[in-house]
Amino acid sequence: MGDAGGGGRGTRGSPSCPGGSPGPPRGVTCGWPGRAIPWWPPTQPRGPPEGVSHGQPKMLIPWWPPTRPQGSPFQIVKIGLVVPKYPPCGGATPPWVHKGGDPCSSGTPNPLQAPKGTGCPPRATRPRWMPSFPSLAAFVAPKDKLFYGFLKPWLGDGLLLSHGDKWARHRRLLTPAFHFDILKSYVSIFNSSTHIMHAKWRAAAEAAGGTAELNVLEHLSLLTLDSLQKCIFSHDSRCQEQPSEYIEAILELSTLVVRRHHRLLHHPSWLYRLSADGRRFARACAVVHDFTADVVQRRRRALNRLGHQAWLESHQGRSMDFIDLLLMTKDEDGNTLSDEDISAEADTFMFEGHDTTASGLAWLLYNLAHHPQYQERCRQEARELLKGRDVAEIEWDDLSRLPFTTMCIKESLRLHPPVTAVSRRCTEDIAMRDGRVIPKGVICLMSIYGTHHNPDIWPEPQVYNPLRFSPENSQGRSPLAFIPFSAGPRNCIGQSFAMAELRVVAALTLARFAVRPDPARPVRRKTELILRAEDGLWLRLEPLPEEG
Numbered sequence: 001m002g003d004a005g006g007g008g009r010g011t012r013g014s015p016s017c018p019g020g021s022p023g024p025p026r027g028v029t030c031g032w033p034g035r036a037i038p039w040w041p042p043t044q045p046r047g048p049p050e051g052v053s054h055g056q057p058k059m060l061i062p063w064w065p066p067t068r069p070q071g072s073p074f075q076i077v078k079i080g081l082v083v084p085k086y087p088p089c090g091g092a093t094p095p096w097v098h099k100g101g102d103p104c105s106s107g108t109p110n111p112l113q114a115p116k117g118t119g120c121p122p123r124a125t126r127p128r129w130m131p132s133f134p135s136l137a138a139f140v141a142p143k144d145k146l147f148y149g150f151l152k153p154w155l156g157d158g159l160l161l162s163h164g165d166k167w168a169r170h171r172r173l174l175t176p177a178f179h180f181d182i183l184k185s186y187v188s189i190f191n192s193s194t195h196i197m198h199a200k201w202r203a204a205a206e207a208a209g210g211t212a213e214l215n216v217l218e219h220l221s222l223l224t225l226d227s228l229q230k231c232i233f234s235h236d237s238r239c240q241e242q243p244s245e246y247i248e249a250i251l252e253l254s255t256l257v258v259r260r261h262h263r264l265l266h267h268p269s270w271l272y273r274l275s276a277d278g279r280r281f282a283r284a285c286a287v288v289h290d291f292t293a294d295v296v297q298r299r300r301r302a303l304n305r306l307g308h309q310a311w312l313e314s315h316q317g318r319s320m321d322f323i324d325l326l327l328m329t330k331d332e333d334g335n336t337l338s339d340e341d342i343s344a345e346a347d348t349f350m351f352e353g354h355d356t357t358a359s360g361l362a363w364l365l366y367n368l369a370h371h372p373q374y375q376e377r378c379r380q381e382a383r384e385l386l387k388g389r390d391v392a393e394i395e396w397d398d399l400s401r402l403p404f405t406t407m408c409i410k411e412s413l414r415l416h417p418p419v420t421a422v423s424r425r426c427t428e429d430i431a432m433r434d435g436r437v438i439p440k441g442v443i444c445l446m447s448i449y450g451t452h453h454n455p456d457i458w459p460e461p462q463v464y465n466p467l468r469f470s471p472e473n474s475q476g477r478s479p480l481a482f483i484p485f486s487a488g489p490r491n492c493i494g495q496s497f498a499m500a501e502l503r504v505v506a507a508l509t510l511a512r513f514a515v516r517p518d519p520a521r522p523v524r525r526k527t528e529l530i531l532r533a534e535d536g537l538w539l540r541l542e543p544l545p546e547e548g
């Protein structure tokens with residue numbers, strides 16, 4: 001989730017570097033080596049509502065300290081939060097006290113010519129960084145503990161948080177579980193979870209006299225949790241219709257992790273454990289772990305009792321879920337995953353797969369609500385596909401027959417990437433292709449949001465224009481210009497799963513509902529572990545008559 005995998009999810013974009021103006025600029029792009037502190041500011045700065053131009057957002061790095069530092073830039077080091085032992089740009093002066101704007105571009109030695117370890121490392125959103133993006137060894141470097149560490153008690157050593165040989169081995173073992181042949185069988189789950197959500201929407205619309213006003217992010221979050229629980233555990237908790245202890249625990253854990261980032265006193269584990277939040281976190285972790293361990297152990301016992309062949313036959317038409325696949329997987333030496341490993345991976349999929357996909361879907365509906373012409377084109381595409389079918393279901397082979405809807409999804413992931421940044425701790429000096437060096441020890445925040453809003457790559461970046469992703473307009477564009485699922489070997493393993501779910505839910509929803517903005521509830525972006533909206537993402541949903 002990415003920062004999330006959550007992890008390094010920064011905050012709102014900023015217009016510019018500090019320059020000479022007083023006070024903390026929003027989203028400073030050049031706080032290196034002060035680096036991103038995700039728990040600051042305690043409340044999100046209130047930016048303009050969505051759709052209102054706010055200058056050119058450059059990067060999502062929250063800024064520390066709150067007021068301009070007069071002395072050493074390493075105030076934070078004194079309280080033990082920042083590690084870099086790294087000379088600031090141009091020598092003695094902290095990068096943020098340079099006059100005249102971006103210290104990385106003016107008033108300082110050209111970082112391209114700076115000797116190793118003394119230059120100002122570039123920010124990821126700068127055009128000249130782009131060619132270096134793929135070679136950035138930081139993509140395979142370990143996740144830094146500040147961004148991702150709070151997830152550890154929940155996700156353990158799953159794919160998102162593990163590193164080194166363990167990560168490489170698990171990534172190899174898990175990759176086949178995301179093969180198209182496996183994903184095919186999940187499409188019917190995406191359909192059925194969407195039907196359940198739509199039934200709720202219809203009931204809400206009827207109760208409201210025709211149009212429902214809903215916080216779609218909440219509904220979509222339950223939908224994605226529902227479908228993931230079915231795909232991973234073959235378990236139907238009916239969480240979209242009734243409370244589920246397990247699902248509530250996951251939602252609570254996500255909230256608590258975000259809150260811990262914001263509360264400095266909750267950072268040390270021993271203090272957190274003593275706090276009310278820490279105790280709630282421990283309880284919710286126990287609920288999640290007990291559920292996962294129970295499924296894994298029951299399956300393991302059945303597998304041991306029956307043997308592989310009989311166990312497979314005992315599925316009786318039920319397709320393999322992720323737990324089955326992970327129980328069966330073996331590396332080249334015949335080693336399998338332990339129960340603990342499988343549980344960590346399953347918990348990671350639940351975490352990494354639900355909020356991200358829900359955010360992607362919610363922002364897609366938001367963007368289409370504001371662009372009725374594109375919404376109508378998607379609707380025609382979906383209705384054409386479903387015409388004449390007894391059951392209005394999207395099938396696997398249909399997914400490639402939704403080209404315009406796919407363009408709309410991609411443009412939405414560009415404009416509103418669910419994971420806004422990822423971060424890595426550089427374990428060695430990293431030489432960039434252009435000669436600059438990111439010194440060992442630096443925590444490197446790579447802004448997905450900033451990359452997607454770079455006007456040199458995306459003209460008029462604030463404009464929602466799905467035609468950017470037409471085959472002809474995509475020609476020649478660097479694959480690194482569009483990175484909602486990150487890039488390199490540690491990219492999102494679940495991206496095909498997510499894209500399939502996004503297409504099914506989008507096509508069915510637009511075929512059945514007209515989606516409109518809710519003028520009474522302006523939407524403002526808010527970055528937590530994923531890109532959300534302050535006070536929810538409210539839209540108006542009107543059921544459409546069934547097509548004959």
Ligand code: HEM
Pocket residue numbers: 001002003004005006007008143159160161171348349350352353354356357360417418419422423484485486489490491492493494495497498
């Ligand atoms: C729109 C939906 C999604 C988005 C935007 C997204 C985005 C990302 C990003 C940016 C990363 C890199 C995180 C980092 O390096 O810190 C990532 C990693 C990951 N994602 Fe996703 N993701 C999505 C859906 C999913 C789903 C559905 C699953 C699983 C079912 C999943 C599982 C994972 C895992 C396990 C990793 C860690 C991979 C590794 O480090 O090897 N994601 N995702």
